[in-house]
Amino acid sequence: MTYDVIVVGVGGMGSAAVAEAAARGASVLGLERANIPNDEGSSHGVNRIIRLAYMEDPRYVPLLRRAYQRWRDLEERAGEPILVITGGLDVGLPDSEGVRGSLEACRVHDLEHEVLAADELMARFPGFRVPADFTAVYQPDGGFVLSERSIAAHARLALADGADLRGHEAVLEWWPEDDGVVVRTARDRYRARRLIISAGAWLSQLLPQLAGLAVPERQVLMWSRTLRPEHFAVGAFPVFILEVPEGRYYGFPEYAIPGFKLGLYHHRGEVVDPDTLDRGRVEPEDEAVLRACTGRYFPDADGPTLTLRTCLFTNTPDEHFIIDRLPEVPQVVVVSPCSGHGFKFASVVGEIATDLALEGGTEHDIEMFRIDRFGGGQ
Numbered sequence: 567m568t569y570d571v572i573v574v575g576v577g578g579m580g581s582a583a584v585a586e587a588a589a590r591g592a593s594v595l596g597l598e599r600a601n602i603p604n605d606e607g608s609s610h611g612v613n614r615i616i617r618l619a620y621m622e623d624p625r626y627v628p629l630l631r632r633a634y635q636r637w638r639d640l641e642e643r644a645g646e647p648i649l650v651i652t653g654g655l656d657v658g659l660p661d662s663e664g665v666r667g668s669l670e671a672c673r674v675h676d677l678e679h680e681v682l683a684a685d686e687l688m689a690r691f692p693g694f695r696v697p698a699d700f701t702a703v704y705q706p707d708g709g710f711v712l713s714e715r716s717i718a719a720h721a722r723l724a725l726a727d728g729a730d731l732r733g734h735e736a737v738l739e740w741w742p743e744d745d746g747v748v749v750r751t752a753r754d755r756y757r758a759r760r761l762i763i764s765a766g767a768w769l770s771q772l773l774p775q776l777a778g779l780a781v782p783e784r785q786v787l788m789w790s791r792t793l794r795p796e797h798f799a800v801g802a803f804p805v806f807i808l809e810v811p812e813g814r815y816y817g818f819p820e821y822a823i824p825g826f827k828l829g830l831y832h833h834r835g836e837v838v839d840p841d842t843l844d845r846g847r848v849e850p851e852d853e854a855v856l857r858a859c860t861g862r863y864f865p866d867a868d869g870p871t872l873t874l875r876t877c878l879f880t881n882t883p884d885e886h887f888i889i890d891r892l893p894e895v896p897q898v899v900v901v902s903p904c905s906g907h908g909f910k911f912a913s914v915v916g917e918i919a920t921d922l923a924l925e926g927g928t929e930h931d932i933e934m935f936r937i938d939r940f941g942g943g944q
Contacts, residue, residue: 569595569730571923572749572758574737574772576602578609578713578909579901580764581720582636582916583923588727592924595756596721596729597749599736599768603717606845607766608878611787612822614713614909615805617654619705621667622907623886624674625934629914632930636913637711644719647712652800652819654708657687657694658809660701665809668703680704691804693797695863708805710818713909720916737765737772742895760923764901767840767878773892773900779940780888780903783879784836784843788856789825791869798826798867808863815859826867828856831906832879840878848874879906882940889915889935891922899923900937 570592573584581603584596600606616633620626637649656668672679682702688694696702721731740749740761747761765772767782792798803819818827834855853871860868880903882888887908892898899922901915902908908915914930921928 567757568746569593569756569758571595571760571762571920572597572747572756573762573764574740574749575763575765575768576717576721576731576733577607577764577766578717578912579915579919580762581717581724582912583762583764583901583919584729584731585720585724585727586916586920587924588724588729590920590924594724594729595758596724596731597735597737597751598731598733600734602721602731602733603714606840608880608904609713609717609909611875611877612712612714612827613650613710613818615654615708615816615818616649616711616910617705617708617805618671618677619654619656619668619679619703619708620671621656621664621807623934624671625931627671627675627677629911629930632917633911633914634707636917637716640716640719640913643723646715646719648716648719649709649711650800650821651707651709653704653706653804655687655691655702655704655804655806657696657700657702657806659699662809664807664814665701665703668705672703672705677705678707691797691802693794693803693864693866695865704804710805710821711910716912740772742897745897747897760897760899762899762901762919762923764919766903767880769880769900769903776888779882781881782838782840783832783881784838785829785833785877785879785906786848786852786856787827787829787875787877788853788871789823789827789873790860790867790871791824792820792826792867793869794866795820808859810859810863812858812862813855817864823873825872826860826864828859828864830855830859838878843876843878845876848876881905887911887935888937889918889932890937893938
């Protein structure tokens, strides 16, 4: 059998692509090296932030609007909550990158927002303790996507629409054949007209020309016991990004599992091999860099540690995505890596990847995600 599409990697982006292609009536094979969903990549740990006031670049905002729509579509089809709106904050000094970038996105796209002085921020959200010269941009559409649940929902819908999903079947190699592709795993060989590679931290193993452009990095998240739970409940506390001298932190209200969830972008800057990483390894320094934030800026969440979990960022040099057809093999679509801020886009990226695979192009503006912006692999 020759499939219309093979999707390698059934995580956040890949599960959305499998579901989208199957919903369009394509014959689809999804291959995942681990479980579906799993805790070995970048998408576990209950939830991921979604926000419209996108400090990274205003050009993301139209894609975010569509992502919100597609998450709501998934909720309707799956019959369960996927997207939780809490409001979102970007907090820091007035000239910090986060505050300036968030305001720029709000200005360019006329997003509803408020600018709060430090005392106003702490009065409205008493879980925060920030210096008097800080400011915050509040955008009411921020919230979080239930990441593990959404992968399971996409996979379940894909199966219902006839997709063939296979876990614990790692791809060993692939090659072009005529105008299609052949994919080899330890179990079999498969043929398809088109291939979508959404392999996350394993991307450069399948595309060696991206070595140096898709670099896995160890990330650790902490859930700490809240000493004033009412300050960190959904409805009382928003998702946030906080830019302080200690680093750029991000966090969530308490949800689904106990504790205040906190992460530090690029954590300790550890480049890793996803095949040899000890995901159970958590060191005192991992907790210490996160405690540096809770102790000073969220003292009412600085209770005992409840959970520490490891996941992976996969970073590009400019920390923007890769979403493109492979220039030398256009029947292959490459999706991401996401540099630690991509999951929120998974619903629309699944749509875009399917457009590229089945139609050869997309109406969405993805010019900034072209592979050739790097001038070739490293």
